[in-house]
Amino acid sequence: xxxxxxxxxxxxxxxxxxxxxxxxxxxxxxxxxxxxxxxxxxxxxxxxxxxxxxxxxxxxxxxxxxxxxxxxxxxxxxxxxxxxxxxxxxxxxxxxxxxxxxxxxxxxxxxxxxxxxx
Amino acid sequence: xxxxxxxxxxxxxxxxxxxxxxxxxxxxxxxxxxxxxxxxxxxxxxxxxxxxxxxxxxxxxxxxxxxxxxxxxxxxxxxxxxxxxxxxxxxxxxxxxxxxxxxxxxxxxxxxxxxxxxxxxxxxxxxxxxxxxxxxxxxxxxxxxxxxxxxxxxxxxxxxxxxxxxxxxxxxxxxxxxxxxxxxxxxxxxxxxxxxxxxxxxxxxxxxxxxxxxxxxxxxxxxxxxxxxxxxxxxxxxxxxxxxxxxxxxxxxxxxxxxxxxxxxxxxxxxxxxxxxxxxxxxxxxxxxxxxxxxxxxxxxxxxxxxxxxxxxxxxxxxxxxxxxxxxxxxxxxxxxxxxxxxxxxxxxxxxxxxxxxxxxxxxxxxxxxxxxxxxxxxxxxxxxxxxxxxxxxxxxxxxxxxxxxxxxxxxxxxxxxxxxxxxxxxxxxxxxxxxxxxxxxxxxxxxxxxxxxxxxxxxxxxxxxxxxxxxxxxxxxxxxxxxxxxxxxxxxxxxxxxxxxxxxxxxxxxxxxxxxxxxxxxxxxxxxxxxxxxxxxxxxxxxxxxxxxxxxxxxxxxxxxxxxxxxxxxxxxxxxxxxxxxxxxxxxxxxxxxxxxxxxxxxxxxxxxxxxxxxxxxxxxxxxxxxxxxxxxxxxxxxxxxxxxxxxxxxxxxxxxxxxxxxxxxxxxxxxxxxxxxxxxxxxxxxxxxxxxxxxxxxxxxxxxxxxxxxxxxxxxxxxxxxxxxxxxxxxxxxxxxxxxxxxxxxxxxxxxxxxxxxxxxxxxxxxxxxxxxxxxxxxxxxxxxxxxxxxxxxxxxxxxxxxxxxxxxxxxxxxxxxxxxxxxxxxxxxxxxxx
Ligand code: HEM
Ligand SMILES: [Cu+2]
Numbered sequence: 001x002x003x004x005x006x007x008x009x010x011x012x013x014x015x016x017x018x019x020x021x022x023x024x025x026x027x028x029x030x031x032x033x034x035x036x037x038x039x040x041x042x043x044x045x046x047x048x049x050x051x052x053x054x055x056x057x058x059x060x061x062x063x064x065x066x067x068x069x070x071x072x073x074x075x076x077x078x079x080x081x082x083x084x085x086x087x088x089x090x091x092x093x094x095x096x097x098x099x100x101x102x103x104x105x106x107x108x109x110x111x112x113x114x115x116x117x118x
Numbered sequence: 119x120x121x122x123x124x125x126x127x128x129x130x131x132x133x134x135x136x137x138x139x140x141x142x143x144x145x146x147x148x149x150x151x152x153x154x155x156x157x158x159x160x161x162x163x164x165x166x167x168x169x170x171x172x173x174x175x176x177x178x179x180x181x182x183x184x185x186x187x188x189x190x191x192x193x194x195x196x197x198x199x200x201x202x203x204x205x206x207x208x209x210x211x212x213x214x215x216x217x218x219x220x221x222x223x224x225x226x227x228x229x230x231x232x233x234x235x236x237x238x239x240x241x242x243x244x245x246x247x248x249x250x251x252x253x254x255x256x257x258x259x260x261x262x263x264x265x266x267x268x269x270x271x272x273x274x275x276x277x278x279x280x281x282x283x284x285x286x287x288x289x290x291x292x293x294x295x296x297x298x299x300x301x302x303x304x305x306x307x308x309x310x311x312x313x314x315x316x317x318x319x320x321x322x323x324x325x326x327x328x329x330x331x332x333x334x335x336x337x338x339x340x341x342x343x344x345x346x347x348x349x350x351x352x353x354x355x356x357x358x359x360x361x362x363x364x365x366x367x368x369x370x371x372x373x374x375x376x377x378x379x380x381x382x383x384x385x386x387x388x389x390x391x392x393x394x395x396x397x398x399x400x401x402x403x404x405x406x407x408x409x410x411x412x413x414x415x416x417x418x419x420x421x422x423x424x425x426x427x428x429x430x431x432x433x434x435x436x437x438x439x440x441x442x443x444x445x446x447x448x449x450x451x452x453x454x455x456x457x458x459x460x461x462x463x464x465x466x467x468x469x470x471x472x473x474x475x476x477x478x479x480x481x482x483x484x485x486x487x488x489x490x491x492x493x494x495x496x497x498x499x500x501x502x503x504x505x506x507x508x509x510x511x512x513x514x515x516x517x518x519x520x521x522x523x524x525x526x527x528x529x530x531x532x533x534x535x536x537x538x539x540x541x542x543x544x545x546x547x548x549x550x551x552x553x554x555x556x557x558x559x560x561x562x563x564x565x566x567x568x569x570x571x572x573x574x575x576x577x578x579x580x581x582x583x584x585x586x587x588x589x590x591x592x593x594x595x596x597x598x599x600x601x602x603x604x605x606x607x608x609x610x611x612x613x614x615x616x617x618x619x620x621x622x623x624x625x626x627x628x629x630x631x632x633x634x635x636x637x638x639x640x641x642x643x644x645x646x647x648x649x650x651x652x653x654x655x656x657x658x659x660x661x662x663x664x665x666x667x668x669x670x671x672x673x674x675x676x677x678x679x680x681x682x683x684x685x686x687x688x689x690x691x692x693x694x695x696x697x698x699x700x701x702x703x704x705x706x707x708x709x710x711x712x713x714x715x716x717x718x719x720x721x722x723x724x725x726x727x728x729x730x731x732x733x734x735x736x737x738x739x740x741x742x743x744x745x746x747x748x749x750x751x752x753x754x755x756x757x758x759x760x761x762x763x764x765x766x767x768x769x770x771x772x773x774x775x776x777x778x779x780x781x782x783x784x785x786x787x788x789x790x791x792x793x794x795x796x797x798x799x800x801x802x803x804x805x806x807x808x809x810x811x812x813x814x815x816x817x818x819x820x821x822x823x824x825x826x827x828x829x830x831x832x833x834x835x836x837x838x839x840x841x842x843x844x845x846x847x848x849x850x851x852x853x854x855x856x857x858x859x860x861x862x863x864x865x866x867x868x869x870x871x872x873x874x875x876x877x878x879x880x881x882x883x884x885x886x887x888x889x890x891x892x893x894x895x896x897x898x899x900x901x902x903x904x905x906x907x908x909x910x911x912x913x914x915x916x917x918x919x920x921x922x923x924x925x926x927x928x929x930x931x932x933x934x935x936x937x938x939x940x941x942x943x944x945x946x947x948x949x950x951x952x953x954x955x
Binding site: 042043 | 309317318319410411413414417418421422424453454687688689801804
């Protein structure tokens with residue numbers, strides 16, 4: 001075993017960057033949708049437009065998650081597949097993708113089904 | 119198998135290790151920093167606050183036992199439940215799990231100590247002193263009485279003119295700072311000081327849980343710190359953040375508070391669940407089922423819990439649509455919790471469980487927590503919440519979740535891990551009684567409250583009339599509360615009889631557990647630092663304990679003559695360098711004492727003594743920092759197996775770099791919350807932002823100040839380059855005479871621009887928000903105004919040069935961050951109103 005004296009924080013940051021984006025996208029989607037609705041309701045924008053915007057944001061979030069995971073995890077020859085501790089990170093990445101995709105849907109569905117500002 | 123180091127070890131090596139790591143004796147013992155002592159004190163203090171808050175609960179239950187009771191006055195009752203709730207949440211729950219982490223993590227990761235032992239000691243002292251004074255305030259009638267979440271306008275100066283609310287605000291703000299210090303320590307400890315070979319996929323679930331826990335503290339606590347800051351600014355200086363007549367909005371408090379408050383529940387739950395994930399495999403004598411899924415669940419819980427934010431405000435009239443998002447997100451977090459519960463049950467089912475005391479507490483936890491979860495789903499349904507809101511149903515739900523989710527796992531952990539810290543294990547016989555009393559007690563006390571709630575008894579009332587028929591159920595609850603009290607008392611007796619603190623001759627691996635904290639240890643932790651090849655090393659690596667104890671693994675000695683441990687890489691845990699760890703000292707103790715004194719004196723508005731204490735606190739922090747950053751004092755050392763490691767490391771990836779980054783994440787989150795507050799206040803003042811009659815300063819003010827901020831960052835960068843090139847004094851000149859004045863000047867221009875335009879913080883929430891944004895940058899400018907000369911002083915005394923620059927790098931990061939934050943602030947305060955107006 002040789003000491004990795006030159007190692008800085010990048011491998012870890014890359015690791016985080018692969019495992020967490022699903023959640024980050026969910027967070028952004030959540031914040032965007034909520035913020036958008038709060039603003040739209042305050043400013044009395046139309047309900048139909050709100051719904052369309054929510055649907056659009058959701059679609060974008062799901063596509064983004066799928067795209068990222070294809071690029072990083074599934075695509076043969078992705079840089080990620082060469083690193084250490086890979087199998088574990090790979091599975092974790094898969095699972096975060098599924099969980100965050102599900103969460104995005106779960107956040108969006110009620111907004112699409114029960115529209116309107118109280 | 120060949121080991122890194124040959125045996126027998128040379129004469130005198132063990133004695134040297136012992137001597138270096140020995141805690142000081144006599145009065146000097148107060149300066150101890152070893153995690154095995156600080157961790158225990160910390161746990162002890164948390165248990166003390168648990169008992170005190172429990173006594174307050176018993177007084178409340180005694181008052182409520184019969185109708186029309188007048189044992190406790192209305193006002194005192196308000197103080198009692200506020201203090202009970204606040205102490206349980208802030209002085210017991212979070213510190214208790216953090217304390218367990220400080221004690222357990224280094225042992226579990228086979229590090230000799232945490233990387234910043236004085237920081238955890240500081241966090242402990244600050245917590246103990248601050249918490250005690252906070253508790254004592256109830257005896258002077260100064261205790262806060264606004265409920266543990268302190269909603270304004272109830273807590274604004276108009277309705278709470280006395281000092282009580284200030285006590286809550288400053289006391290809590292202060293305790294949070296100690297929690298954040300501990301969290302930074304934990305992140306660095308888990309990422310950097312794991313045993314060689316313990317890559318992330320072999321890390322104990324508890325370490326994962328603590329890593330996520332600490333991350334959540336870093337992202338959640340800033341919200342409540344900002345909230346307390348805003349409310350205190352309003353109370354002390356009349357900056358109207360929450361006063362509707364002046365553009366403020368009380369809902370802002372609720373958003374900020376619950377942005378922290380909801381994760382708080384999981385902040386408490388995750389470490390407890392992490393403990394359960396360690397105990398369950400041992401009691402089943404089988405590896406944890408679904409390790410990967412559990413890790414994923416831990417990370418997922420951490421992230422998703424932030425989304426639950428607004429569900430506590432179902433009853434406050436948010437737009438219906440937004441509410442439905444949050445209710446959906448509440449459901450989402452149930453999934454990861456469920457995954458963990460299934461993993462535990464599957465593990466238990468795969469082995470043969472002996473009903474020891476820890477197992478009983480685990481089973482009790484599963485039962486109580488599940489009931490709490492079910493009633494939680496009921497509470498999360500929006501219409502149901504309308505009815506149950508503010509009744510005893512909520513009190514019942516909250517205690518089932520908190521006691522089930524946190525107190526029971528904690529007691530399981532006490533009984534389970536005491537043999538690591540004590541010469542004798544606790545008594546199994548007594549333990550069963552403790553469990554029985556607590557389990558029966560909790561159900562007898564809190565189950566009936568579901569019913570009292572549903573038949574309409576509101577929470578937070580000091581008494582109720584007899585003719586409502588609530589008397590019998592309340593009497594039952596009170597009896598249950600006393601049963602819990604008896605259980606806790608019995609536990610304390612057990613501890614007094616059997617707990618004998620030791621490090622050298624502990625009771626040993628009595629449960630046949632698989633993880634590293636059960637290796638033979640002493641003040642220096644393990645004799646040598648093992649190479650880990652499995653998730654359950656003590657089960658899968660036969661002879662490990664013996665080989666570690668014989669010194670066959672890494673670093674069986676103290677080659678530099680100081681306290682030291684191995685820093686490994688965050689993902690794969692390969693050894694990178696040796697870090698020299700500071701030993702005992704007075705400065706961090708004094709810094710904690712004066713910080714606490716400063717905050718508490720401010721609370722009672724003794725401004726001059728408070729300032730004196732503040733100055734002293736800063737002085738002692740600097741004195742403490744003076745001793746840090748030892749520099750490359752020693753050539754690379756051989757830790758065994760031909761591995762030569764450097765003794766000093768700077769730059770990205772070093773432990774001080776990680777700690778600074780964590781701190782900047784805290785700062786950045788605080789600032790983000792402030793941006794949120796600004797935008798939120800705008801939403802309540804659409805079309806009137808800035809309010810009529812207020813002018814924005816001309817854009818030239820913004821561009822001038824932006825140019826200066828940029829200049830300060832560039833000059834700091836230049837200072838770093840020149841330092842790297844070996845021109846120490848040019849570098850110091852650039853920093854002290856260039857970057858610092860540019861930063862202060864920029865802030866001055868920025869602030870003066872608004873002031874000369876006639877904006878005043880007291881007039882309207884708009885002005886208050888703008889000046890708070892400026893103040894948040896001001897805090898950093900102030901810090902750097904102290905820190906930069908401090909660096910120059912270090913340079914003058916030969917403590918800073920091209921090689922020895924860890925402290926310089928901290929300053930550099932601060933300069934970059936401050937400039938970045940200020941530029942975002944400029945964009946917001948100048949750009950946003952122009953964009954929307
Ligand atoms: C050990 C037994 C305990 C008993 C007998 C007990 C009893 C009580 C009582 C009587 C109240 C006041 C209810 C009201 O008037 O509205 C209360 C409130 C509360 N308790 Fe406990 N409690 C216990 C443990 C805990 C624990 C372990 C925690 C947290 C970790 C906790 C957190 C709270 C909170 C947050 C409140 C709400 C305070 C407020 O309304 O502002 N309690 N408890
Ligand atoms: Cu909640």
